[in-house]
Amino acid sequence: MKDATAFNDGTGCEVNKPQLSCIALVDIDSAYASMERVFRPDLGDRGIAILSNNDGAVVAANKAAKALGIRTGTPHFKVKDIIEKHRIALFSSNYALYGDLSNRVMMAIESMVPAYCQYSIDEAFLDLSGIERVEPLELFGRRLKQRIWDWTRLPVKVGIAPTKTLAKVASYGAKKYPATGNVVDLSQRDRQRKLMALMDVGEIWGVGSRLRWQLNELNVHTALDLADQRPKDMRRYFSVNMERTVRELNGEQCFPLDDSSAQKQQIVVSRSFGERVTEFDEMFGAVTNYTVRAAEKLRSQGGTAQLFTLFIRTSPFSADPQYSKSVTTRLPWPTDDTRAFLARARTLLESIWRPGYRYAKAGVMLGEIAPLKQNQADLFQGDERPAGNPLLGLIDRMNKKGLDIRFAAQAGPAGKMKQARLSPHYTTRFSDVPIAKIK
Amino acid sequence: MKAIPVVDPKDCPKALVPLFRDTVAAGFPSPAEDYIERQLDFNELMISNPAATFVLRAEGLSMIESGISDGSYLVVDRSHTAQHRNIVIAALDGEYVVKQLQTTPGFALKSMNGEYADVIPTSEQEIEIFGVVTWVVRPMV
Numbered sequence: 001m002k003d004a005t006a007f008n009d010g011t012g013c014e015v016n017k018p019q020l021s022c023i024a025l026v027d028i029d030s031a032y033a034s035m036e037r038v039f040r041p042d043l044g045d046r047g048i049a050i051l052s053n054n055d056g057a058v059v060a061a062n063k064a065a066k067a068l069g070i071r072t073g074t075p076h077f078k079v080k081d082i083i084e085k086h087r088i089a090l091f092s093s094n095y096a097l098y099g100d101l102s103n104r105v106m107m108a109i110e111s112m113v114p115a116y117c118q119y120s121i122d123e124a125f126l127d128l129s130g131i132e133r134v135e136p137l138e139l140f141g142r143r144l145k146q147r148i149w150d151w152t153r154l155p156v157k158v159g160i161a162p163t164k165t166l167a168k169v170a171s172y173g174a175k176k177y178p179a180t181g182n183v184v185d186l187s188q189r190d191r192q193r194k195l196m197a198l199m200d201v202g203e204i205w206g207v208g209s210r211l212r213w214q215l216n217e218l219n220v221h222t223a224l225d226l227a228d229q230r231p232k233d234m235r236r237y238f239s240v241n242m243e244r245t246v247r248e249l250n251g252e253q254c255f256p257l258d259d260s261s262a263q264k265q266q267i268v269v270s271r272s273f274g275e276r277v278t279e280f281d282e283m284f285g286a287v288t289n290y291t292v293r294a295a296e297k298l299r300s301q302g303g304t305a306q307l308f309t310l311f312i313r314t315s316p317f318s319a320d321p322q323y324s325k326s327v328t329t330r331l332p333w334p335t336d337d338t339r340a341f342l343a344r345a346r347t348l349l350e351s352i353w354r355p356g357y358r359y360a361k362a363g364v365m366l367g368e369i370a371p372l373k374q375n376q377a378d379l380f381q382g383d384e385r386p387a388g389n390p391l392l393g394l395i396d397r398m399n400k401k402g403l404d405i406r407f408a409a410q411a412g413p414a415g416k417m418k419q420a421r422l423s424p425h426y427t428t429r430f431s432d433v434p435i436a437k438i439k
Numbered sequence: 440m441k442a443i444p445v446v447d448p449k450d451c452p453k454a455l456v457p458l459f460r461d462t463v464a465a466g467f468p469s470p471a472e473d474y475i476e477r478q479l480d481f482n483e484l485m486i487s488n489p490a491a492t493f494v495l496r497a498e499g500l501s502m503i504e505s506g507i508s509d510g511s512y513l514v515v516d517r518s519h520t521a522q523h524r525n526i527v528i529a530a531l532d533g534e535y536v537v538k539q540l541q542t543t544p545g546f547a548l549k550s551m552n553g554e555y556a557d558v559i560p561t562s563e564q565e566i567e568i569f570g571v572v573t574w575v576v577r578p579m580v
Contacts, residue, residue: 041567042533107490151491151518153569427493436513436528438499439536439555 020257022128022137022160022187025167026109026144028102029155029175029182031122033062035101036091038153039426039434047088051076054272054418055092092419100427101152108148112140117258125164127257138185145183161186164255165248168205169195169223189251196223196249206245211238223249267305269294270363274418276315277359283312284349290364291345295338296396298366304334307367308341310348315360323359325352334370337389341366485574491518493570495528497537501551507537507575514574521571526551528569531558535569 028034033048047065049058058079061070068086070079083090102121109116115127131140141158148156159170160183170186173195177184186192202212204223218237220226227249235243244254269290277283287310298305311326327348331340341364424432486492497511505526507513513528521527523542528535531548538548538558548558548566560566 039535041530041535041569044533104490111490151488153517430494430512433494433496433512434535435498436495436535436537438497438501438507438509438552439531439538439550 020127020129020253022132022162023164023167023253023257024113024126024128024137024141024144024161025119025159025164025171026105026124026126026148026156027171028105028122029157030060030062031102031154032060032091032093032098033065034154035098036089036094036423038101039424040089043089047086048091049079049083049088050091050093051421053093054274055420056272059093090421092422094423094425096425096428097423101154104152105148105154105156108151109144112144112147115257125167125257128160132187136185137187138183141183141185142181145181155182158183159186160184161192162251163248163253164257165205165245166192166251169199169249172199172203192249192251193224193227196227199223201226204245204249206241211242214238266369267294267297267366268363269297270311270361272315272361273359276320277362278355278357280349280353280355283353283359283362284346286362287312287345287349287364288342290362291341292338294364294366295336295341295392296399298369299336299392299396302372303369304336304372305366305369306331306334307365308344308348309365309367310345310352310363311365312349312352312359312362314357318358318360320358321356323354323357325354327352328365328367330368334368336372336392338392485514485576486516488516488518491570492516492573495535497575499552500554501537505539505551507551507572508577511575511577513537513572514576515570516573517570519571519573521568526572528572529558530567530569537572540568 030048032050036048036050037043045064047068047070048062049065049070050060051057052059055076057075058070058072061072065088068088069082070088082088098121105122106116106118106124109124109126113126113128114130116124118124128137128140131137134140137160141160145156145158148154157171157174159167159172159174161167161170166186169192170184173186174180174182174184184195186195199222200212201207201215201220201223202209204226207215207226214237215221215226220229226246229246231243231246234246247254271286271290273286277286307328307330309326309328311324313324314320314322316322316324329344329348331344335341345364424434426432426434482489493515495513495515497507497513498509500509501507507526515528519525521540523540525540527538527540527548529538529548530536531538537551539551541547541549541557546560548560550557558566
């Protein structure tokens with residue numbers, strides 16, 4: 001990945017971009033649960049839990065549900081009793097709803113700041129440059145929170161700080177201490193240090209459980225302990241990213257707002273089947289769908305991929321005979337063209353397909369992702385443009401508008417998910433709009 | 440299909456460009472061709488803040504003068520500040536209901552339906568207004 005990073009001065013910090021005076025992290029509180037609540041005033045303070053694709057496991061839960069013992073990642077059947085006993089409202093994931101509400105939050109953000117960068121479906125980093133000259137940042141944060149609520153009925157947390165990593169720290173404070181009203185301004189150094197002293201190092205952005213354990217070995221326990229390490233040492237013991245984290249904790253911007261190195265290095269689209277698949281054609285249809293979806297995701301982040309992986313497997317939780325196999329191919333050039341992947345999908349699937357098994361899951365993975373370079377296309381003459389084909393962009397836009405343009409090999413309804421508790425598509429289908437009683 | 444630039448886009452940055460135009464292989468071009476505009480878009484008319492606008496459907500009997508009937512689609516703008524006499528969506532007893540807001544002489548949610556009474560909240564009661572109904576859409580045939 002050559003061009004993914006702009007850090008090249010050896011210290012791990014960016015040299016040529018002007019520093020932003022302040023950054024805010026906005027994130028939606030218990031996003032999926034809050035989104036399910038928007039059109040359900042009857043849910044009140046009830047616990048809410050959301051199931052994964054295919055209703056397999058809990059992927060999200062609000063505070064009330066967590067307090068009752070619901071943990072994300074737990075298989076559905078293990079929490080059935082708690083859910084029934086405590087009347088926790090349970091939903092299948094409704095990504096049409098979540099995506100629409102997420103866009104609305106981003107639009108509300110856009111109406112108040114000069115620049116922002118969406119980080120995930122429920123988080124965005126905002127550039128607050130210049131705002132401190134107009135009004136106190138904390139006040140601005142509260143106005144932003146209020147506007148998002150006013151427009152979307154969604155509660156958010158706002159963390160304000162000089163760097164992205166510190167904005168994450170601020171957001172942690174906004175969540176942990178309700179007295180803050182979910183808005184924390186950490187632009188002052190003494191406040192940063194005070195909060196970091198109370199924060200476990202494992203809570204720091206980018207420090208996972210393995211790194212936490214290794215840091216503990218070095219007697220680094222709190223976020224402040226980490227901030228007080230020498231950046232160069234951290235690079236030597238861990239990686240350049242850990243050095244950047246330490247610098248960021250000290251107020252030095254190392255992760256730019258629109259971070260292309262945050263571009264996903266890998267795109268995975270996989271599903272468990274609602275019913276076991278035993279026929280090749282059905283499997284091929286499913287795999288084709290995943291390939292189309294993965295290529296769409298790739299284009300939406302403006303990337304190209306060169307590695308194409310396909311996998312199929314039976315269910316490890318069943319008594320069926322077991323089989324699991326994946327295969328990877330490297331394309332002759334990086335591409336974002338659905339057809340280039342599809343052209344290889346059948347051969348790949350044929351190479352790993354074994355008849356007689358009851359397959360439970362399949363997926364595709366795109367790897368070696370790099371940013372799309374427009375001029376690349378000009379190097380190649382002829383019909384197969386390796387990347388950046390405007391036709392595909394057009395198809396993506398039309399499909400987004402609700403049309404259903406499919407590639408020839410793509411399956412119809414095959415591979416449909418089990419979604420027994422799906423809420424209505426309140427905001428995207430006229431047939432599903434919420435009801436208001438005339439009273 | 441080829442678009443023929445009529446004006447240099449640099450000279451006229453705001454010129455409207457039709458999304459599609461006819462291919463005219465032979466004969467005269469349509470005299471209307473230079474006057475093509477976009478078609479009417481009801482979103483433009485009815486939605487001033489897409490981020491805050493939701494569509495709900497009314498259910499139940501209502502008083503005729505309100506203009507809202509069973510099955511009407513209600514365009515609701517949450518960013519619109521509710522004012523005296525606005526039709527609003529309120530959360531009452533766990534459901535969204537259509538009421539008329541009254542702020543003077545006192546706060547009340549006036550009934551839109553003869554079978555229901557007006558709601559006058561007590562001082563400690565908090566009523567959530569979901570949003571203001573800005574448009575009503577209903578079929579006439």
